[in-house]
């Protein structure tokens with residue numbers, strides 16, 4: 448059930464989610480403030496997508512318990528764009544929002560796709576399709592944006608462009624964000640706070656105080672990366 452608190456955008460207390468009696472989330476606590484960008488790292492199978500699905504309300508049939516407060520207006524972006532292949536780009540963006548064509552056009556302009564309104568999804572590159580998915584999410588002005596490895600399938604150069612775009616969009620729309628990623632550098636570049644999930648709980652947290660373009664060459668960047676890799680059990 449979705450509830451809006453006004454104080455915190457997300458409030459998770461003692462969240463448990465089980466598959467076949469195995470606790471994948473094991474008493475997890477998490478707060479996200481309005482407009483805060485949180486990146487979630489964790490080994491494969493640590494429960495990142497399970498947490499995201501719980502926040503998105505997409506796991507109503509899963510066994511578990513705990514307190515979960517999320518806003519009413521949540522958008523989700525996945526690794527694949529999940530556009531409807533039989534609907535043109537603009538129609539995908541405004542799907543279900545009667546009479547929102549002008550807003551949809553503005554959203555497409557914001558993601559750099561002005562002029563592509565009438566294109567079919569399969570006429571776009573993977574990166575362009577993810578831009579449409581972002582436009583579709585943000586045109587709804589969500590209080591919370593959940594993103595599950597949204598750039599995971601893109602090449603390195605396109606990823607960098609998408610990082611810049613996402614930062615710009617978040618500055619303009621100011622949703623709270625929970626971004627699941629495997630990429631430690633992506634987490635540091637984008638987030639206000641990076642958390643690490645292990646064995647169903649948050650085991651490490653870094654508040655990112657780097658300013659400007661957040662260069663990996665910055666010694667502070669390297670120090671944060673090293674602590675996060677440590678928490679992930681990766682020795683370098």
Ligand SMILES: Nc1ncnc2c1ncn2[C@@H]1O[C@H](COP(=O)(O)OP(=O)(O)OP(=O)(O)O)[C@@H](O)[C@H]1O
Nearest residue numbers: 466467471489490491492493494495496497498629
């Ligand atoms: N529907 C399901 N039925 C049974 N087990 C599941 C189901 N969904 C997830 N799991 C299990 O829960 C655990 C956590 O899965 P989850 O997808 O949340 O991990 P993840 O951290 O997102 O992994 P990855 O980084 O590989 O995407 C895994 O062991 C997975 O096999």
